[in-house]
Amino acid sequence: MAGVPAGSKTPVGFTDCGIDTAGEQVFFGFKISETEDAIFDAHHEGLATIIKYLQALAYEARQRRLQVNPASGHTEVQRARSNPLHSVQLVVDVTGQHAMLTGTTEDGVPLEVQIPFVILRGLERDLPKVIETMRKLQASHGRQQ
Numbered sequence: 001m002a003g004v005p006a007g008s009k010t011p012v013g014f015t016d017c018g019i020d021t022a023g024e025q026v027f028f029g030f031k032i033s034e035t036e037d038a039i040f041d042a043h044h045e046g047l048a049t050i051i052k053y054l055q056a057l058a059y060e061a062r063q064r065r066l067q068v069n070p071a072s073g074h075t076e077v078q079r080a081r082s083n084p085l086h087s088v089q090l091v092v093d094v095t096g097q098h099a100m101l102t103g104t105t106e107d108g109v110p111l112e113v114q115i116p117f118v119i120l121r122g123l124e125r126d127l128p129k130v131i132e133t134m135r136k137l138q139a140s141h142g143r144q145q
Helices: 044-068 072-079 117-140
Strands: 025-031 037-043 085-092 098-105 110-116
Touching: 025 044, 037 044, 098 117, 110 117
Parallel strands: none
Antiparallel strands: 025 037, 085 098, 098 110
16 A cells, blocks of 8 residues: 655645536635645536546545455444435436436435436346345344335
8 A cells, every 4th residue: 555645634624615607617625724725626527527536536445444354344334324315206308318316315415316228227127126135124124114
């Protein structure tokens, strides 16, 4: 593993963030200390790339933790903050190529995910098995939805 680079800084909080009136440019930042901030501005597509980069890094870190301690996977699932969907709706685009899943989590956060047709077909195939597994687990724990 590579060591932490010299001069690296640990965020201790977040700064204000914002979006321009056209929704094209965003700015956001991190508090490095009580007196130091690191502010970034990006085009919305650049922000999406940054988010994907950070998600990939977090995923790789989790994979490494699981390699070192395979039992930690169960612990991480138990520690994860549960925020199930409170409502959900699927809307098909005009071309029939994608469905937009929209929903709201229990804490009120809106969710939008564009799902390609091929992914929906995979869900159609796999969902009955997932539901059956969930029913068996619920029955073994004395609860049924």
